[in-house]
Amino acid sequence: MNHTPKKNPFSGDRRSHPEEFPGCIPYLCASVLICGRPHQLCLALGKLLAILHAMLPMYSTVNYLKKCLAPLLGTALAIAGAQPSAWAADATNQTAAAKPADTNEVAVITTTEGTMVAQFWTDAAPKTIANFKKLASSGFYDGTCFHRVIRGFMIQGGDPLTKDPAAESRWGTGGPGYTIAAEFNAHSHVRGVLSMARMPGDVNSASCQFFICHGSPTQLDHQYTTFGKLIKGDDVLEKIATTPTHPPDRPDKRMGIISIKIVPAQSLQ
Numbered sequence: 001m002n003h004t005p006k007k008n009p010f011s012g013d014r015r016s017h018p019e020e021f022p023g024c025i026p027y028l029c030a031s032v033l034i035c036g037r038p039h040q041l042c043l044a045l046g047k048l049l050a051i052l053h054a055m056l057p058m059y060s061t062v063n064y065l066k067k068c069l070a071p072l073l074g075t076a077l078a079i080a081g082a083q084p085s086a087w088a089a090d091a092t093n094q095t096a097a098a099k100p101a102d103t104n105e106v107a108v109i110t111t112t113e114g115t116m117v118a119q120f121w122t123d124a125a126p127k128t129i130a131n132f133k134k135l136a137s138s139g140f141y142d143g144t145c146f147h148r149v150i151r152g153f154m155i156q157g158g159d160p161l162t163k164d165p166a167a168e169s170r171w172g173t174g175g176p177g178y179t180i181a182a183e184f185n186a187h188s189h190v191r192g193v194l195s196m197a198r199m200p201g202d203v204n205s206a207s208c209q210f211f212i213c214h215g216s217p218t219q220l221d222h223q224y225t226t227f228g229k230l231i232k233g234d235d236v237l238e239k240i241a242t243t244p245t246h247p248p249d250r251p252d253k254r255m256g257i258i259s260i261k262i263v264p265a266q267s268l269q
Contacts, residue, residue: 116233124185214241
Protein backbone atom coordinates (compact mmCIF):
# COMPACT_ATOMS: atom_id res chain seq x y z
CA MET A 1 0.00 0.00 0.00
CA ASN A 2 1.42 3.26 -1.09
CA HIS A 3 1.22 6.04 1.41
CA THR A 4 1.83 9.59 0.27
CA PRO A 5 2.40 11.82 3.26
CA LYS A 6 0.85 15.26 3.32
CA LYS A 7 3.23 17.96 2.38
CA ASN A 8 4.52 19.89 5.33
CA PRO A 9 6.01 23.31 4.47
CA PHE A 10 8.49 22.83 7.28
CA SER A 11 9.44 19.21 6.57
CA GLY A 12 12.94 18.15 5.71
CA ASP A 13 12.16 17.35 2.05
CA ARG A 14 11.78 21.08 1.43
CA ARG A 15 15.47 21.60 1.98
CA SER A 16 16.20 20.23 -1.50
CA HIS A 17 13.40 22.22 -3.14
CA PRO A 18 13.66 25.83 -2.04
CA GLU A 19 11.49 26.93 -4.96
CA GLU A 20 8.58 25.31 -3.14
CA PHE A 21 9.17 27.36 0.00
CA PRO A 22 5.95 29.18 0.95
CA GLY A 23 5.45 32.02 -1.53
CA CYS A 24 3.67 34.35 0.89
CA ILE A 25 6.88 35.72 2.37
CA PRO A 26 8.11 37.58 -0.75
CA TYR A 27 4.69 39.12 -1.21
CA LEU A 28 4.64 40.14 2.43
CA CYS A 29 8.03 41.84 2.11
CA ALA A 30 7.00 43.55 -1.10
CA SER A 31 3.79 44.87 0.42
CA VAL A 32 5.68 46.21 3.42
CA LEU A 33 8.09 48.00 1.09
CA ILE A 34 5.34 49.49 -1.07
CA CYS A 35 3.53 50.79 2.00
CA GLY A 36 6.51 53.02 2.65
CA ARG A 37 7.83 51.47 5.86
CA PRO A 38 11.53 50.77 5.16
CA HIS A 39 12.33 50.08 8.81
CA GLN A 40 9.62 47.41 8.90
CA LEU A 41 10.98 45.93 5.66
CA CYS A 42 14.40 45.55 7.24
CA LEU A 43 12.87 43.71 10.20
CA ALA A 44 10.88 41.45 7.86
CA LEU A 45 13.93 40.61 5.76
CA GLY A 46 15.99 39.94 8.87
CA LYS A 47 13.42 37.47 10.16
CA LEU A 48 13.10 35.84 6.72
CA LEU A 49 16.85 35.30 6.41
CA ALA A 50 16.96 33.84 9.91
CA ILE A 51 14.23 31.34 8.97
CA LEU A 52 15.98 30.43 5.71
CA HIS A 53 19.28 29.95 7.50
CA ALA A 54 17.67 27.62 10.03
CA MET A 55 15.73 25.56 7.49
CA LEU A 56 17.80 25.47 4.32
CA PRO A 57 21.41 24.78 3.44
CA MET A 58 23.40 27.70 2.09
CA TYR A 59 23.04 26.75 -1.59
CA SER A 60 19.27 26.36 -1.22
CA THR A 61 18.99 29.75 0.47
CA VAL A 62 20.87 31.34 -2.41
CA ASN A 63 18.68 29.59 -4.96
CA TYR A 64 15.54 30.68 -3.17
CA LEU A 65 16.67 34.29 -3.08
CA LYS A 66 17.54 34.18 -6.76
CA LYS A 67 14.40 32.43 -8.02
CA CYS A 68 11.66 33.73 -5.73
CA LEU A 69 12.56 36.71 -3.62
CA ALA A 70 14.78 38.87 -5.83
CA PRO A 71 12.32 39.39 -8.74
CA LEU A 72 9.47 40.36 -6.46
CA LEU A 73 11.62 42.76 -4.44
CA GLY A 74 12.88 44.29 -7.68
CA THR A 75 9.30 44.96 -8.72
CA ALA A 76 8.49 46.38 -5.30
CA LEU A 77 11.51 48.70 -5.44
CA ALA A 78 10.40 49.99 -8.83
CA ILE A 79 6.93 50.75 -7.47
CA ALA A 80 8.30 52.33 -4.33
CA GLY A 81 10.63 54.47 -6.41
CA ALA A 82 7.59 56.10 -7.93
CA GLN A 83 6.35 56.97 -4.43
CA PRO A 84 9.20 58.93 -2.83
CA SER A 85 6.79 60.85 -0.64
CA ALA A 86 5.99 57.74 1.36
CA TRP A 87 9.66 57.14 2.06
CA ALA A 88 10.24 60.80 2.87
CA ALA A 89 7.25 60.89 5.19
CA ASP A 90 8.49 57.81 6.99
CA ALA A 91 11.96 59.31 7.44
CA THR A 92 10.44 62.57 8.64
CA ASN A 93 8.24 60.76 11.14
CA GLN A 94 11.21 58.82 12.47
CA THR A 95 13.24 62.02 12.88
CA ALA A 96 10.37 63.83 14.56
CA ALA A 97 9.91 60.95 16.98
CA ALA A 98 13.57 61.03 17.93
CA LYS A 99 13.77 64.81 18.25
CA PRO A 100 12.92 66.11 21.73
CA ALA A 101 10.23 68.73 22.10
CA ASP A 102 11.31 72.36 22.08
CA THR A 103 11.85 73.76 25.55
CA ASN A 104 10.82 77.13 26.91
CA GLU A 105 13.93 79.32 26.87
CA VAL A 106 14.86 82.49 28.72
CA ALA A 107 17.66 85.05 28.47
CA VAL A 108 20.07 85.35 31.38
CA ILE A 109 21.53 88.86 31.21
CA THR A 110 24.59 89.05 33.44
CA THR A 111 25.76 92.61 34.11
CA THR A 112 28.29 94.33 36.32
CA GLU A 113 25.37 95.29 38.59
CA GLY A 114 23.79 91.84 38.85
CA THR A 115 21.76 89.36 36.83
CA MET A 116 18.41 89.79 35.08
CA VAL A 117 16.32 87.04 33.52
CA ALA A 118 13.87 87.70 30.69
CA GLN A 119 11.14 85.53 29.23
CA PHE A 120 10.26 85.65 25.52
CA TRP A 121 6.88 86.25 23.88
CA THR A 122 7.35 83.78 21.05
CA ASP A 123 3.77 84.18 19.88
CA ALA A 124 4.17 87.94 19.44
CA ALA A 125 7.57 88.44 17.77
CA PRO A 126 9.09 85.11 16.62
CA LYS A 127 11.57 86.56 14.10
CA THR A 128 12.77 89.24 16.51
CA ILE A 129 13.29 86.63 19.21
CA ALA A 130 15.08 84.25 16.83
CA ASN A 131 17.46 87.07 15.91
CA PHE A 132 18.09 87.99 19.54
CA LYS A 133 18.75 84.37 20.48
CA LYS A 134 21.11 83.92 17.53
CA LEU A 135 23.15 86.97 18.47
CA ALA A 136 23.21 86.07 22.17
CA SER A 137 24.21 82.46 21.48
CA SER A 138 27.11 83.61 19.31
CA GLY A 139 28.48 85.85 22.08
CA PHE A 140 27.61 89.01 20.15
CA TYR A 141 26.43 90.86 23.27
CA ASP A 142 29.23 89.73 25.58
CA GLY A 143 31.38 92.67 26.64
CA THR A 144 28.97 95.39 25.50
CA CYS A 145 27.22 97.80 27.88
CA PHE A 146 24.09 99.83 28.49
CA HIS A 147 25.27 102.99 26.78
CA ARG A 148 22.06 105.04 27.08
CA VAL A 149 20.23 105.34 30.38
CA ILE A 150 17.21 107.54 31.08
CA ARG A 151 15.67 107.23 34.52
CA GLY A 152 11.94 106.57 34.42
CA PHE A 153 12.15 105.66 30.73
CA MET A 154 14.55 102.88 29.74
CA ILE A 155 18.07 101.48 29.59
CA GLN A 156 19.49 100.74 26.12
CA GLY A 157 22.27 98.36 25.13
CA GLY A 158 23.40 95.77 22.60
CA ASP A 159 25.66 97.97 20.43
CA PRO A 160 28.87 96.07 19.52
CA LEU A 161 30.75 99.38 19.33
CA THR A 162 30.42 99.72 23.11
CA LYS A 163 33.01 96.98 23.50
CA ASP A 164 35.56 99.66 22.65
CA PRO A 165 35.69 102.59 25.09
CA ALA A 166 37.67 104.58 22.51
CA ALA A 167 34.67 104.47 20.17
CA GLU A 168 32.31 106.16 22.64
CA SER A 169 31.52 108.98 20.23
CA ARG A 170 29.93 106.38 17.93
CA TRP A 171 28.12 104.36 20.57
CA GLY A 172 24.52 103.79 19.54
CA THR A 173 25.29 103.53 15.82
CA GLY A 174 26.66 100.00 15.63
CA GLY A 175 24.98 96.87 14.38
CA PRO A 176 25.48 93.36 12.95
CA GLY A 177 25.35 94.52 9.32
CA TYR A 178 21.69 93.80 8.66
CA THR A 179 18.23 94.85 9.83
CA ILE A 180 15.02 92.99 10.65
CA ALA A 181 11.39 93.82 10.00
CA ALA A 182 9.15 95.18 12.75
CA GLU A 183 6.76 92.82 14.54
CA PHE A 184 4.38 95.13 16.37
CA ASN A 185 2.08 93.31 18.76
CA ALA A 186 -0.37 93.70 21.62
CA HIS A 187 2.25 93.66 24.40
CA SER A 188 2.58 97.17 25.78
CA HIS A 189 5.71 99.02 26.88
CA VAL A 190 5.63 98.78 30.66
CA ARG A 191 8.33 98.37 33.29
CA GLY A 192 10.58 95.39 32.63
CA VAL A 193 9.55 94.92 28.99
CA LEU A 194 12.27 94.29 26.37
CA SER A 195 11.88 96.08 23.06
CA MET A 196 14.01 96.63 19.98
CA ALA A 197 15.71 99.96 19.37
CA ARG A 198 15.75 101.31 15.82
CA MET A 199 16.64 104.31 13.69
CA PRO A 200 14.19 107.26 13.78
CA GLY A 201 11.80 107.27 10.84
CA ASP A 202 12.36 103.63 9.82
CA VAL A 203 10.30 101.02 11.65
CA ASN A 204 12.18 98.21 9.91
CA SER A 205 15.67 99.31 10.96
CA ALA A 206 16.03 97.27 14.17
CA SER A 207 18.96 94.88 14.32
CA CYS A 208 20.73 94.15 17.61
CA GLN A 209 20.22 97.07 19.99
CA PHE A 210 17.46 96.66 22.55
CA PHE A 211 16.12 98.48 25.57
CA ILE A 212 14.46 97.52 28.83
CA CYS A 213 11.68 99.77 30.05
CA HIS A 214 12.22 101.39 33.46
CA GLY A 215 8.96 103.32 33.36
CA SER A 216 5.88 102.63 31.26
CA PRO A 217 6.40 104.48 27.95
CA THR A 218 3.21 103.20 26.34
CA GLN A 219 3.50 105.90 23.69
CA LEU A 220 5.99 103.56 22.03
CA ASP A 221 3.37 100.85 21.48
CA HIS A 222 3.05 99.78 17.84
CA GLN A 223 6.12 101.82 16.97
CA TYR A 224 8.77 99.57 18.52
CA THR A 225 8.76 95.76 18.73
CA THR A 226 8.28 94.36 22.22
CA PHE A 227 9.45 90.76 22.56
CA GLY A 228 9.84 89.83 26.23
CA LYS A 229 9.81 90.87 29.87
CA LEU A 230 11.98 90.53 32.95
CA ILE A 231 10.93 87.77 35.34
CA LYS A 232 13.92 88.29 37.62
CA GLY A 233 16.30 91.15 38.37
CA ASP A 234 14.03 94.17 38.75
CA ASP A 235 16.42 95.41 41.43
CA VAL A 236 19.25 95.28 38.87
CA LEU A 237 17.13 97.25 36.40
CA GLU A 238 16.51 99.84 39.11
CA LYS A 239 20.21 100.10 39.91
CA ILE A 240 21.21 100.64 36.29
CA ALA A 241 18.35 103.00 35.48
CA THR A 242 19.09 105.27 38.43
CA THR A 243 22.85 105.48 38.01
CA PRO A 244 24.25 108.99 37.53
CA THR A 245 24.66 110.00 33.88
CA HIS A 246 26.14 112.74 31.72
CA PRO A 247 25.14 113.92 28.22
CA PRO A 248 24.13 112.26 26.04
CA ASP A 249 22.51 110.01 28.65
CA ARG A 250 25.77 108.12 29.26
CA PRO A 251 26.26 106.45 32.64
CA ASP A 252 29.18 107.92 34.58
CA LYS A 253 30.12 104.37 35.55
CA ARG A 254 30.19 101.69 32.89
CA MET A 255 27.07 99.51 33.11
CA GLY A 256 28.63 96.45 31.53
CA ILE A 257 26.86 93.48 29.95
CA ILE A 258 29.13 90.58 30.83
CA SER A 259 27.10 88.07 28.87
CA ILE A 260 23.65 87.14 27.62
CA LYS A 261 22.97 83.41 27.64
CA ILE A 262 19.93 81.58 26.25
CA VAL A 263 19.03 78.69 28.55
CA PRO A 264 16.03 76.42 29.24
CA ALA A 265 13.69 78.04 31.74
CA GLN A 266 13.59 74.88 33.86
CA SER A 267 17.36 75.04 34.37
CA LEU A 268 16.87 78.05 36.64
CA GLN A 269 14.31 76.37 38.88
